[in-house]
Amino acid sequence: MNFAKIAQKLALWAGSPKTFLGALVLLVLWAVSGPFFQFNDTWQLIINTSTTIITFLMVFLIQNTQNRDTDILHLKVDELIRANKNAHNAMLGLESLDLKQLEAMRRHYQAMGEKEAKNLGAEQGLEPKNKIDLNQC
The missing domain is CATH 1.20.58 (Methane Monooxygenase Hydroxylase; Chain G, domain 1)
Known part of the structure; x- marks a missing residue:
């Protein structure tokens, strides 16, 4: 065993x-x-x-x-x-990237997420009161 x-x-x-x-x-x-x-x-x-x-x-x-x-x-x-x-x-090969590469990808996806959040707010006619920090869990 x-x-x-x-x-x-x-x-x-x-x-x-x-x-x-x-x-x-x-x-x-x-x-x-x-x-x-x-x-x-x-x-x-x-x-x-x-x-x-x-x-x-x-x-x-x-x-x-x-x-x-x-x-x-x-x-x-x-x-x-x-x-x-x-x-x-x-994304299937992320394990092989070093910390700097992962950080760059995280920033890229964070920017995409912030853009989508703004678009969603604009579609609903809402102005964001506070900027959402996507780094916080």
Whole structure:
């Protein structure tokens, strides 16, 4: 079994309500056991070490899952661009452009969007009260 399949199964397991509940139960048991161990350094070290190791491993698991989801999303968008006759097929290769080229394209599409927004406002007889900043999400 390869890493991608293992990561996908672990991500599904880690994100489940049962896993969350299990972690919560372990945390409560650890807290309740504090008086029995007189809240000593070893008792604290157990939770610190456990959470550090789990967090360290989860970073890689989450990154793998995020990369997979991003790749899937890109493929779906690429297919929509390819299938749409009015779309620019050059958009299918954006991943190979450097940051300056991407910024230039963003400015080009921003200008197109602002022009379309003005045209839409003019068609409806509206004057824009404030310039819309398309960089803000």
